[in-house]
Every structure is written in structure tokens, then in C-alpha cells.
Amino acid sequence: MKALVWHGTADIRCDSVPDPRIEDPRDAIIKVTSCAICGSDLHLYDHFMPGMESGDIMGHETMGEVVDVGAGAKSALKVGDRVVIPFTIICGECDQCRRGNFSVCERSNRNKALGDKAFGHTTAGLFGYTHLTGGYAGGQAEYLRVPFADATHIKVPKGIPDEKLLFLSDIFPTGWQAAVQCDIQPDDTVAIWGCGPVGQMAIRSAVLLGAKRVIAIDRLPERLSMARAGGAETLNFAEDNIVERLNDMTDGKGPEKCIDAVGLEAHATGSIDSMYDRAKQAMMMETDRPHVLREMIYVCRPAGVLSVPGVYGGLVDKVPFGAMMNKGLTLRTGQTHVNRWTDDLLKRIEEGQIDPSFVITHKVGLDQGPEMYKTFRDKQDGCIKVFISP
Structure with a gap:
């Protein structure tokens, strides 16, 4: 598959990488229908955040269609479901998740020791956001593996364009x-x-x-x-x-x-x-x-x-x-407790109180992603938000 890959400071490339696969019974694989470049991605682009490694796949604002589901996630998801994927990976079971403090999930950072060392206590795993938060592949790609997928998803209805729903993944909540x-x-x-x-x-x-x-x-x-x-x-x-x-x-x-x-x-x-x-x-x-x-x-x-x-x-x-x-x-x-807010925010979108797509200024394909990182970082061409259709 194609993906936007970090190779160093200000060096993002659209590379061919292996397709993701189910690695745990609670995983799901989604075919990405849209994703975006976030302002916090620029901290990685400029290498202000530690913990990036060459070959890491970028992106944490993603939505798409479920194409494969692990045995442990089938009670919550099925092939064909349309989902927005929060940037925070959550187990849904630990003490913090039960309290609604999803961005500090105690179980989803698979590099817990690094998180403990950097922050005193680990925080949640994040998609495409350094090895301090788990080193998970991001969603600026054609496909994405979603860990703890039975908890880490937002089901969304058909008939509403991706542009209105994608930002439930991060910037709206x-x-x-x-x-x-x-x-x-x-x-x-x-x-x-x-x-x-x-x-x-x-x-x-x-x-x-x-x-x-x-x-x-x-x-x-x-x-x-x-x-x-x-x-x-x-x-x-x-x-x-x-x-x-x-x-x-x-x-x-x-x-x-x-x-x-x-x-x-x-x-x-x-x-x-x-x-x-x-x-x-x-x-x-x-x-x-x-x-x-x-x-x-x-x-x-x-x-x-x-x-x-x-x-x-x-x-x-x-x-x-x-x-x-x-x-x-x-x-x-704090990082955002995405799932705490999404039921309310989805309802507000459906009722027409707000259309989050107003923020989009640029729509591109995945292959144009590297140049759009520079455009966004340098605030060229009136760029405020980049929407990508893989």
C-alpha cells in the first residue's frame, strides 16, 4: 500500500509499505477513505518531538470502512462498518478508560516503559505519533490497523460526507x-x-x-x-x-x-x-x-x-x-478524551448545528501529501487544513 512516511526532519515521502494485518484478536483493518494533516503533525515534521524513527507512518486523523475484524472485536464491528478512528487508542477497560479519561489509557501504549520515563506515568497509545506513545503506524495511508478496535472507533452513519465527519477523530473534539x-x-x-x-x-x-x-x-x-x-x-x-x-x-x-x-x-x-x-x-x-x-x-x-x-x-x-x-x-x-465527546458532537453535526468541513482549504491525493506538509507548515496558499483522499 501507499503511505506517508517519516524519514527525518522535513522529510516526508509517499512510499510503498507492507499492508497491515491482524496481529491481535481485538484488531481491525480499515480501508482509509479520508485522512488529514494535523497541526501537531508539524511538530513531527520539524522534529520538535522526540521518539520518531525513519520509516514511521504518519497521521492520526483517519476514517474509512472496516475490511477485516479480529475474533475479539467482532461483537462491536463488522466488515463494511463506516468508522472514524480517534487519534487516541483506548482499551475501554482500565481504570482511566472507565472514568472517561481516554487519552491516559493505562494499557494501550505498548512502549509503556518509554512513556513512564518521559512523563512519569504512561499515557495512551496514539496513532502515528512517536514511539513514546507506542510507535503505532498512522492513518495517512491506504489501510490502517486499529488496535483495541472494539473500543477505538466511532461508528458513523452513511449518507454524511467524510468531510463533515473526519474531524471527529481529533480537531473537533x-x-x-x-x-x-x-x-x-x-x-x-x-x-x-x-x-x-x-x-x-x-x-x-x-x-x-x-x-x-x-x-x-x-x-x-x-x-x-x-x-x-x-x-x-x-x-x-x-x-x-x-x-x-x-x-x-x-x-x-x-x-x-x-x-x-x-x-x-x-x-x-x-x-x-x-x-x-x-x-x-x-x-x-x-x-x-x-x-x-x-x-x-x-x-x-x-x-x-x-x-x-x-x-x-x-x-x-x-x-x-x-x-x-x-x-x-x-x-x-491534556490530550483529548475523544470518545467522551463524540456522541454529542456527532448529534450536533447531524442536526446541522455545525459543519466541521468549513476548515478545509485544500483537498489532495496521498501522493501530494509530502508537498502539502511544506505548504501547511509554511502557511502558503492560504492553507489552514489539508484533507487527503487516499
Whole structure:
């Protein structure tokens, strides 16, 4: 089969690789009908995340049709079922899964020792996302093996296009969880840093959850325009001092809720802390650039909430934790507990409350994937979200 394969920093190729096969009774094989490039894939493309090996298959936003089912998964799946595959691999049986904390499943990371060493305790296995999270083949391919398939799937109805359903795999529930974690109240102002795909979903989720006001922050005109179409006011961080402008817009009090939809590769224009982060990265003394995290801590209203769906991979420096503690801020983070949200979100799609396909700007075949990684990373051609049809 064909697949998008990692060979090193900024080196993704469309290669021929062996077809997946059933390896465990709880496995299933799906024929991929659509997949996508995620912003967090760019952390792998640029090699900011450790644990990648040459030959790893990329991708964690996938859907398709079941073509083979292991004996242990036949009670839940059958050949011909149409499914979206969450990026988190879940056993459905451990203590964390029973609590709905699916992204920290205790059993699905087959490289548990690496996870324990990196994070203190293992987190869930993830598709196409480093050997720290299991080294599983990703779904930017013609076929995908799904471990724990009886739990790791979302059945979806026929008749709804892939474009509307695919993002149940990651960015829609990720944006939704980011907003839910804010505990939004009717009089809240929610500030969202980053108007990429997750930020766009967080904007619309905050609106659906009843925020009085949503303010979105980015610098790219096409992203800011999409944010305004979703109901947000916008700020351009290349032109505005974000802390000053947010304080001005909230009568000096700051927003009650803040969402970091950027993560470890934060950009800033001319800021001292951004230059500091890049210098420390060059000397291998810091892995992540937490400019947005610092900014949120300073500007958030006392007793407010910080929600961080943006991916961080390692060590950050000069985080003003004293301000966070003294202001009584609540910090909520984490990879997304996808299956916790999908019944509700699928219903919202079916009822027409939201059509997640709005975020797609580019549709390509698998063979165009390598060039689209560069286009997406470099923010060329107005690229916000790449939809791939294998």
C-alpha cells in the first residue's frame, strides 16, 4: 500500500509499505477513505518531538470502512462498518478508560516503559505519533490497523460526507474539550490564541457553549477572517500588543477564560521572550516556546481558567508561575478524551448545528501529501487544513 512516511526532519515521502494485518484478536483493518494533516503533525515534521524513527507512518486523523475484524472485536464491528478512528487508542477497560479519561489509557501504549520515563506515568497509545506513545503506524495511508478496535472507533452513519465527519477523530473534539475545560459562563469573555484548525473549532465550540464574547488571536489574514466568520472578534499579534489590547477590551480586567491553541512552536513578533526561547532552543537548553502560555498567565483575569489543548513536548522556561499562583488561576490541559465527546458532537453535526468541513482549504491525493506538509507548515496558499483522499 501507499503511505506517508517519516524519514527525518522535513522529510516526508509517499512510499510503498507492507499492508497491515491482524496481529491481535481485538484488531481491525480499515480501508482509509479520508485522512488529514494535523497541526501537531508539524511538530513531527520539524522534529520538535522526540521518539520518531525513519520509516514511521504518519497521521492520526483517519476514517474509512472496516475490511477485516479480529475474533475479539467482532461483537462491536463488522466488515463494511463506516468508522472514524480517534487519534487516541483506548482499551475501554482500565481504570482511566472507565472514568472517561481516554487519552491516559493505562494499557494501550505498548512502549509503556518509554512513556513512564518521559512523563512519569504512561499515557495512551496514539496513532502515528512517536514511539513514546507506542510507535503505532498512522492513518495517512491506504489501510490502517486499529488496535483495541472494539473500543477505538466511532461508528458513523452513511449518507454524511467524510468531510463533515473526519474531524471527529481529533480537531473537533479537541477544540470542544478546550472550551468545555473553561467552564464557560454566559457573561464570560474567552480569548483564544491561535486560529489554526483547533483554534477554529475552539472558537465555534465556545460560541455554542454560550460565551458572551470570543476574541481570537493570530496574524494570518485568512485565519483571522475564518475566525470572524465563526463569531469571534480578532486581534493580530503582529500589529497589536496582545496583553494591552485584551485589557483594553475588558475594561482593564482581562478575559475570564483563555485557550492556548498554539502549543510548543509559538511565534511572536519582536518579543524579548520569543528571542530568548529561540536562542535556548539553538543551544538545546529548552525544547518548547511557551510565549502564549506566559501571555495567558499575565492577562487572564484573577480566578480565571487557562485551557491548553496546544501540544507541548518537553521543557519550558521562564513561566511566571508566581503570577499564576497568586492570581488563583486554574490550569487544565491534556490530550483529548475523544470518545467522551463524540456522541454529542456527532448529534450536533447531524442536526446541522455545525459543519466541521468549513476548515478545509485544500483537498489532495496521498501522493501530494509530502508537498502539502511544506505548504501547511509554511502557511502558503492560504492553507489552514489539508484533507487527503487516499
